[in-house]
Amino acid sequence: MSLLVITVGLFSLGLYGVLTRRDLVAILASIEVMLGSATLLLVGLAAVGTPMGSHEGAVEATGVMVIVLAAAEAAVGLALVISVARRFKTTRVDELTEVKG
Amino acid sequence: MSAFLDLGWSVVLLPLALAVVVAFSGRLLGRLAPAVAIIAPLWVLAYGVLSLVDGVHGSSRAGSVEWLTPGGPGSLTVGWAVDGLTAVMLVVVGLVATLVVLFSVGYMHGEGGLPRYFAALCLFTAAMSMLVVADGFVGLFIGWELVGACSYLLIGFWFTRPAAANAAVKAFLTTRVGDVGLFLALALLWREVGDLSYAAVFAAAPSLPAATVTAASLLLLVGAVGKSAQFPLQIWLPDAMEGPTPVSALIHAATMVAAGVFLIARAWPLFSLSAAALTVTLAIGGLTAVGAAAAALAQTDIKKVLAYSTISQLGFMFAALGVGAWGAAVFHLVTHAVFKALLFLGSGSVIHGSGTQELEEMGGLFRKMPVTGATWLVGAGALAGLPPLAGFFSKDEILHDVAGAEPLWAIILFGASLMTAFYVARTTRLAFFDSYRGDGHPHEGGWSMRLPLIVLATLAVGVGFAGSWLAETVGAHHGTLDLAVAAGSTLLALIGLFAGWKAAGTHHPVFARPPFARLAPLMRAGWGADALVERVIIGPVAGFSRVLYGFVDRKVVDGIAEGAVPLARGLGRAFATLQSGDAQWYATMLGAGAVALLALVSYLGRGL
Numbered sequence: 001m002s003l004l005v006i007t008v009g010l011f012s013l014g015l016y017g018v019l020t021r022r023d024l025v026a027i028l029a030s031i032e033v034m035l036g037s038a039t040l041l042l043v044g045l046a047a048v049g050t051p052m053g054s055h056e057g058a059v060e061a062t063g064v065m066v067i068v069l070a071a072a073e074a075a076v077g078l079a080l081v082i083s084v085a086r087r088f089k090t091t092r093v094d095e096l097t098e099v100k101g
Numbered sequence: 102m103s104a105f106l107d108l109g110w111s112v113v114l115l116p117l118a119l120a121v122v123v124a125f126s127g128r129l130l131g132r133l134a135p136a137v138a139i140i141a142p143l144w145v146l147a148y149g150v151l152s153l154v155d156g157v158h159g160s161s162r163a164g165s166v167e168w169l170t171p172g173g174p175g176s177l178t179v180g181w182a183v184d185g186l187t188a189v190m191l192v193v194v195g196l197v198a199t200l201v202v203l204f205s206v207g208y209m210h211g212e213g214g215l216p217r218y219f220a221a222l223c224l225f226t227a228a229m230s231m232l233v234v235a236d237g238f239v240g241l242f243i244g245w246e247l248v249g250a251c252s253y254l255l256i257g258f259w260f261t262r263p264a265a266a267n268a269a270v271k272a273f274l275t276t277r278v279g280d281v282g283l284f285l286a287l288a289l290l291w292r293e294v295g296d297l298s299y300a301a302v303f304a305a306a307p308s309l310p311a312a313t314v315t316a317a318s319l320l321l322l323v324g325a326v327g328k329s330a331q332f333p334l335q336i337w338l339p340d341a342m343e344g345p346t347p348v349s350a351l352i353h354a355a356t357m358v359a360a361g362v363f364l365i366a367r368a369w370p371l372f373s374l375s376a377a378a379l380t381v382t383l384a385i386g387g388l389t390a391v392g393a394a395a396a397a398l399a400q401t402d403i404k405k406v407l408a409y410s411t412i413s414q415l416g417f418m419f420a421a422l423g424v425g426a427w428g429a430a431v432f433h434l435v436t437h438a439v440f441k442a443l444l445f446l447g448s449g450s451v452i453h454g455s456g457t458q459e460l461e462e463m464g465g466l467f468r469k470m471p472v473t474g475a476t477w478l479v480g481a482g483a484l485a486g487l488p489p490l491a492g493f494f495s496k497d498e499i500l501h502d503v504a505g506a507e508p509l510w511a512i513i514l515f516g517a518s519l520m521t522a523f524y525v526a527r528t529t530r531l532a533f534f535d536s537y538r539g540d541g542h543p544h545e546g547g548w549s550m551r552l553p554l555i556v557l558a559t560l561a562v563g564v565g566f567a568g569s570w571l572a573e574t575v576g577a578h579h580g581t582l583d584l585a586v587a588a589g590s591t592l593l594a595l596i597g598l599f600a601g602w603k604a605a606g607t608h609h610p611v612f613a614r615p616p617f618a619r620l621a622p623l624m625r626a627g628w629g630a631d632a633l634v635e636r637v638i639i640g641p642v643a644g645f646s647r648v649l650y651g652f653v654d655r656k657v658v659d660g661i662a663e664g665a666v667p668l669a670r671g672l673g674r675a676f677a678t679l680q681s682g683d684a685q686w687y688a689t690m691l692g693a694g695a696v697a698l699l700a701l702v703s704y705l706g707r708g709l
Contacts, residue, residue, distance in 0.1 A: 097681065
């Protein structure tokens with residue numbers, strides 16, 4: 001139960017950061033928190049065990065893979081942020097409204 | 102000969118094929134177009150004559166093909182069958198059409214669009230043959246509609262003249278009212294009998310409920326009234342005179358307008374079962390005969406005189422049908438076809454020679470156009486009912502039969518024949534006698550115009566004696582010549598002729614004096630039937646159309662169409678504000694949507 005509270009709390013914290021922070025880098029960091037909370041839930045559930053049984057080996061492999069992907073995503077994301085910063089001279093999302101309809 | 106007579110379809114298909122040939126290779130044929138076109142009516146004439154020679158009692162020659170199998174009690178067949186009535190009609194159609202094509206060579210010389218003209222005449226011949234050789238109502242209806250279409254095409258031959266185009270539309274629409282009646286009659290018979298061939302319908306007729314027979318007969322009558330320009334659908338025929346005069350002779354005097362009479366004569370085993378339909382027919386015929394004859398009295402256009410005269414004479418035929426004398430009606434149909442075609446072609450010759458249709462601009466033409474004048478006199482005598490010309494015998498038979506059944510209506514018809522003699526004499530004097538009042542150089546037409554006149558004049562003398570033979574051929578009762586009626590009607594004709602002759606004299610301008618001075622314009626306008634139709638039908642329809650245009654089309658339909666643009670623009674503007682370009686706003690929406698979906702799914706999945 002505490003596992004669920006912790007992971008949902010972390011996820012909500014990340015989501016709050018994504019929705020409220022105005023800086024792209026902070027938003028990226030918040031996304032990492034959300035991703036981490038999902039991974040934590042996965043691994044935690046595998047350790048606690050579910051009614052469907054335990055698949056610890058597969059779950060740990062998945063967890064490692066998500067972490068690696070998160071690192072790759074962070075690299076691509078930061079590259080994009082640098083590119084945006086160069087082009088628009090800002091990383092504040094409320095100023096990046098080029099695609100307004 | 103028998104092999105030839107087995108080719109019943111050829112009287113339809115050959116003229117049809119020739120119509121196509123003439124229409125599409127007219128330029129190639131050039132001056133030969135009429136020579137090709139005339140084969141069509143000649144073939145029909147030959148077929149009709151040989152059928153009569155062969156003896157056609159009992160319609161032994163027939164053929165039919167299955168055409169359609171609608172979801173109903175049976176299938177629709179289209180077939181041909183030749184009996185006495187059909188053969189007689191084929192002779193009339195073939196003969197008049199042949200002479201009209203011949204006459205047209207001279208009359209239409211130098212006109213543009215002649216391939217179209219001769220092709221339409223061929224098509225008309227095909228359609229009219231279809232109408233008369235059909236062995237059932239389906240084939241008759243096909244021919245019936247096609248002759249109407251040909252009538253439209255030929256009235257509107259000079260379609261660049263607004264009067265001609267309007268007259269064509271008017272004729273088409275007015276006869277269409279009647280056609281709807283005919284179609285409803287067919288639908289009713291189809292429902293009740295399940296087969297539209299004459300044999301089946303007539304076999305079933307005696308066992309049908311009386312109400313059905315009366316309804317079917319009255320609906321057939323509506324069709325006949327429209328096609329034969331009887332009251333109250335007579336208004337189109339005077340306007341139809343906008344067409345070329347040979348066309349008027351063929352379609353609007355001799356053949357197509359007589360189709361109504363033919364229809365009732367053909368459907369006689371059914372029609373005669375309904376006393377109500379017969380009474381209505383008699384009333385319509387009598388009223389039309391006298392009303393149209395009166396309208397003809399004051400006409401100033403030679404073709405209009407003949408048009409009203411045709412309506413009036415068809416009224417005589419309807420009156421004869423109304424008292425059960427269908428043999429007399431068919432006899433009058435045949436004699437009328439001959440002498441009225443003669444009069445129309447004579448008027449065509451006059452119009453061709455003097456360049457006008459107005460009687461006031463004619464006069465003294467007898468000496469300048471002796472052949473036309475002499476043949477006209479024969480036709481005029483036949484129309485007035487002078488013995489021994491054709492009209493005398495057939496009209497007397499009608500008068501005799503009506504007098505025997507309905508004396509009151511007979512008096513009205515006697516009045517109509519008195520007026521007939523009057524307008525005949527008046528027109529004849531105005532056109533052919535006294536001194537020439539126009540400023541042209543009237544001349545006789547070529548041989549192609551003179552020959553048909555001579556042939557028809559000869560027939561107008563002779564065909565009256567064929568009454569008993571004709572009655573035997575078509576299988577109808579033939580009354581003997583009633584001396585009292587004959588003497589009476591001849592006397593009336595002479596009185597009418599004398600009065601009409603006097604009325605046309607320059608010293609006795611009857612129609613300039615009261616009470617005729619005030620009555621004449623009304624008579625000239627056909628008793629104001631057009632004005633009535635204008636007010637009662639066209640006015641409301643046009644008003645309704647204006648409402649449809651002004652409100653329904655401009656406001657509702659256009660409103661919807663034009664309203665679509667602002668609607669789309671407004672919606673677009675409304676949705677565009679959602680796309681703020683603010684990625685966090687999108688993410689918020691995404692999150693809210695995900696939560697909403699999750700809530701929905703967990704709510705719906707509660708019971709699982």
